[in-house]
Amino acid sequence: MSKNKIKPSILAGFMELIPSDQILFNKMMDTIRKNYERFGFLPIDTPVIEKAEVLLAKGGGETEQQIYRFKKGDTDLALRFDLTVPLARYVAQHFSELTFPFRRYHIGKVYRGEKAQRGRFREFYQCDIDIIGNGSLDVINDAEIPSVIYSTFKDLGFDSFVIKINNRKVLNGFFKWLEIDKPLAILRAIDKIEKIGAEGVIKELENIGLEVNTIEKIMEFIGIEGTNEEKLSSLERLNINNEIFNEGVEELKLVNHYVGLFGVPRENYSIDLTIARGLDYYTGTVYETFLKDYPEIGSICSGGRYDNLAEYYTDQKLPGVGISIGLTRLFYQLSEAKLIKSEDSSLTKAIILPMENCLDRAVEIANILRNNKVNTQIYLEKAKMGKKFGFADKLNIPYAIIIGEEEIKENKYTFRNMKTGEQAMLSIEEILFNLNIKF
Amino acid sequence: MSKNKIKPSILAGFMELIPSDQILFNKMMDTIRKNYERFGFLPIDTPVIEKAEVLLAKGGGETEQQIYRFKKGDTDLALRFDLTVPLARYVAQHFSELTFPFRRYHIGKVYRGEKAQRGRFREFYQCDIDIIGNGSLDVINDAEIPSVIYSTFKDLGFDSFVIKINNRKVLNGFFKWLEIDKPLAILRAIDKIEKIGAEGVIKELENIGLEVNTIEKIMEFIGIEGTNEEKLSSLERLNINNEIFNEGVEELKLVNHYVGLFGVPRENYSIDLTIARGLDYYTGTVYETFLKDYPEIGSICSGGRYDNLAEYYTDQKLPGVGISIGLTRLFYQLSEAKLIKSEDSSLTKAIILPMENCLDRAVEIANILRNNKVNTQIYLEKAKMGKKFGFADKLNIPYAIIIGEEEIKENKYTFRNMKTGEQAMLSIEEILFNLNIKF
Missing domain, CATH: 3.40.50.800 (Anticodon-binding domain)
Structure with a gap:
């Protein structure tokens, strides 16, 4: 190569595919989109670049370190790091033009300047759906979401997967009843159980400063076994006199009943009291989805119910429920597991x-x-x-x-x-x- | 609204649609994609963020002022401002994994920090196709491209449009024969004829410093009228003894013949000697497409033939031909002309x-x-x-x-x-x- 050429390369942490793989990637994206549309979700598309103050309205945490932020002239800009913050801004901004409950899907690239490491991407596609209520949103919506997950992953060619369902109120009410005051730290510890095991969770709970007695109760609680109905009965038999807890159990019962009615087979959903979701904005139902044969891939579709989507932008109370598929990471994991076969891929007939x-x-x-x-x-x-x-x-x-x-x-x-x-x-x-x- | 809220708004120069419009926008994008696939083009998707030195390898001109460029840590980054430079980098980088002639389509957002003004966007979708040869690429490819344009705009619901075709060699050969040495400045002046009229072009040519006599010859040349075949005969009758000119006329004849054979009706394509394309990398056939009833919208699909796609990244000679549809601007213009009707748009049946x-x-x-x-x-x-x-x-x-x-x-x-x-x-x-x- 001549000396004055620039080496053709891309940045670390960015995925770029050859066409035979891109065909399969796009097919997956199309399948997701078609399923989202089948359940009545409407498309939106928001700018990749937004005002930094808008994207960082909530502020704090990892977000601020990872965000791509820069100036153009005097304007303080940033690239979106998820599709939830832009949704919140969108709903607040276009409130009077939208019809509620507002079902939207959004498939687009988001950006996080994370440390480059295998399987972590700085640019990746998220495929999100959310249902946003104006003032209130019936809990029955929480039961329809797993049927979207089921339909989507079935169409993507997966058979052996399970949607794990829990309710934050059940956990929080239980902690309240135990008179524990650091529920979020405990939730985060419990959330790691797939990765670090029960032993690891116990250690984390010790580090938080819980007493042995309390830890035992928590471990016993999240260890409740049986069918969904047996778990629900066990929860009721605990006779926990806490309003939030009882509300959570009622919601979980209703969601469990309707998920089945919405056509999700028994083997594809399961109440799992260890599912906590680390994110602090979930307030009710939470979901995670696992491939039974590839648990090491982790959750391939997660989400939950939140009380108020857009509090940083508007006084309107906007409760919602939603999920997200991280398509870039999923595609990468499937490739690593040799589940992507591009030898036959062709759009041209x-x-x-x-x-x-x-x-x-x-x-x-x-x-x-x-x-x-x-x-x-x-x-x-x-x-x-x-x-x-x-x-x-x-x-x-x-x-x-x-x-x-x-x-x-x-x-x-x-x-x-x-x-x-x-x-x-x-x-x-x-x-x-x-x-x-x-x- | 409470005082501590952030006003939900987006940056000037960014398009954001409500769902009923987004549905129509996405339908247009799908139609374009389906047509590109029908002609055997393969999808690629490149990162929105690339190394600044890669995107600016060619350098100079408006690009460098308009580009969004910033640092993350020590890395000098930029957002892509078109899909052609990423294609050049992609083909050079993945050369050994690709099959030539390489037909790719790419639909994605690009970024230009232009001055904000009506109808100008800082983030917009481009929908590109290109055919890249390894070493050489038959001119017959130049004749297939208009059939993709025709099929696409027909499917988009347009009837009354014309694909204007010219060949840079015809113009350049003619200028050489006139012994003029600033062909690019002249091309740019001619290119403006739709906007500024013949009078305006004459003034620009005077400003370049051409003699009255020469200007007359140029204006007479680009004023040649008649059917495509009559124009081609007129060109031959000029008896211009210049190799490039004659090559250009031969190519134009062949393209004209095959465009018809590829199924484009007579009323939808036309040889137009005023089509020059301002961009300096075109070397042969050039295209622009106009809506007959809305000429003020300007070209809705343009492109052409170039000699060497990726010279800044590789020694491989990679000639190609391609076109681009600027979908965001097109959608905006159609909305302004009241040609977008979202009252009936629904994905939900x-x-x-x-x-x-x-x-x-x-x-x-x-x-x-x-x-x-x-x-x-x-x-x-x-x-x-x-x-x-x-x-x-x-x-x-x-x-x-x-x-x-x-x-x-x-x-x-x-x-x-x-x-x-x-x-x-x-x-x-x-x-x-x-x-x-x-x-």
């Missing part, structure tokens, strides 16, 4: 390979296929037939149509299955039929 | 409105519709029926299914066309039939 002096007919055939909505490419360069076949092979294009003088004379064309090598001379009508186009 | 105590059946019906791929929402809040109908109306949902005790008893449900007000009691099978779902 047919390639036309004209022999010398047969280009005009090739163009005519391509027009017919394209007018019948068949994704079609013509090999337009001058080259030997072997090279042309090699091209079709490399791009995984399933069918080739060879056009030579013989073919033109007979008005029939060599139609070749590139996978099996089978081929036949077919009329254009027969070719369209084979490509599944009805007349 | 049916809404289920349960009366009191009828929720369970509503959920069951929703499951059936969703399993049959009908986008369905249930009104889940407790409210009077009038409010529920109002909700369906505001969201433009075309069909409502009302479920009361009567309906549950009869296993038939009130199916209402929300547009016409017509309604009937139908079984679930009949409802699915009316929603066009085959069993």
Whole structure:
């Protein structure tokens, strides 16, 4: 390479795919989108760049360190680090133009300047849905969300996954009853149980300063076993005299009942009292979703219920419930687990390979296929037939149509299955039929 | 509003739509994507943030002033300002993993910190296709591109548009023959003819310092009239003894012939010798596309042929041809011209409105519709029926299914066309039939 060239490279922590993988990535994104739309969610798209003061309205924590923030002229700008803060700003700003309950989906890139490490991305797609009520939002919405998760992951090709459901009120009410005053620290400790095990959680609870007696009660509580109904009965039998706790149990019972009615099979959802979600804004139902065969991937879809979406921007009370799929990370994890197979991926269904002096007919055939909505490419360069076949092979294009003088004379064309090598001379009508186009 | 709230607002120069408009925007984007895929283009997606030195490899001009550039730690970063520079970097970086000719499409947001003014956006979607050859690329590719433009805009619902085609070699060869040495300045002057008229172009050419005699010849040349074939004959009759000119005329003839063969109707393309494209990297065929009834909108799709895509990153010679649709600006212009009608836009086909105590059946019906791929929402809040109908109306949902005790008893449900007000009691099978779902 000449010396004055710039090395073509991207920044660490950014995902970039070759087309055969990109096709699969986009298919996953399309599947997610179609499912979100099937449940009545409406699309929004917000700017990637916003005023820093808007994105940082809540402030504090990791966010402020990780955010990409910069000046252009005198303006203090930042890149969005999630889709929830822009949703809050959007709903507050467009409040009078929206119809509530407002169901929106948003699929877009977000940015976090994290330390670069394997499997962590600084730019990644989030695929979010939220249902926002004006003043109030019925808890039945919390039961519909798992059916969106189920439908989506089923369509993505997963069979063996479980949506774990809990309710923050159950945990918080229980802590209140125990007269513990650091519920958030305890929630965060419990939330790590998948990663650090029960032993680890006990250690963390000790570090928080809880007494052995209290820790035992907590561990016993989150260890309650059985079917969903058995767990609910056990909770009721504890006879905990706390309003929040009882409210939480009632909500959990209702959600458990309706999740089933919404068509989610028993094996795909489970009440799990260890699900706490580290984030402090959840106030009721919480969800996490795990692949049964790949627990090490962690939760592939999480979310929950919150009391007030946009308190930093408006006095309107806007309770909501939502979930998020981190698609970039999910795709990366599936690739690592060898569950992404791009060898067969192709958007193009047919390639036309004209022999010398047969280009005009090739163009005519391509027009017919394209007018019948068949994704079609013509090999337009001058080259030997072997090279042309090699091209079709490399791009995984399933069918080739060879056009030579013989073919033109007979008005029939060599139609070749590139996978099996089978081929036949077919009329254009027969070719369209084979490509599944009805007349 | 309480005093400690942050005003919810976005930056000037950024487009944000309400959902009914977003639905139409996304439909346009989907239509463009489907058409690009129909012609065998493969998707890529590159990071929005890249190394500043990579994006600014070419340097100079407006780019450097407009680019969003900032530091994170010690790293000098920038946001992409078009999709061409990332394509060049992508092809150079992934050269050995790609199959040439490489047909890629890329739909994504780009960023330019321009002065804010009406109709100018700092964040906007570009929808690009390019065909990149390894070493060489047949000129026949230049003839296929207009058929992609035609197919795309036809599918977008436009009838009356014209793809104007020219060839830089024709202009450059002509200038060489006139022994003029500032071809780029002249091209830029000619390029403005739609905006400033012939008079304006003459003035600009005078300012460049051309002699009256030369200016006359140029104006006569770009004023050549007639059908495409008549224009081509006129060019040949000029007897210009310049190799580049003659090459250009030959290419233009071939492109003109094949554009027709590729199925573009006569009224939708035209050779136009005033089309020059201001950008300096075009070297052959150039395109611009205009709506006949709205010329003031300017070109809605432009592009052309270039000799070497990635010279700043690699020694590989990579000629290509491509076009770009600036979707954000196009959508804005169509809205301004009242050509965007969002009153009817809905992705949701049916809404289920349960009366009191009828929720369970509503959920069951929703499951059936969703399993049959009908986008369905249930009104889940407790409210009077009038409010529920109002909700369906505001969201433009075309069909409502009302479920009361009567309906549950009869296993038939009130199916209402929300547009016409017509309604009937139908079984679930009949409802699915009316929603066009085959069993």
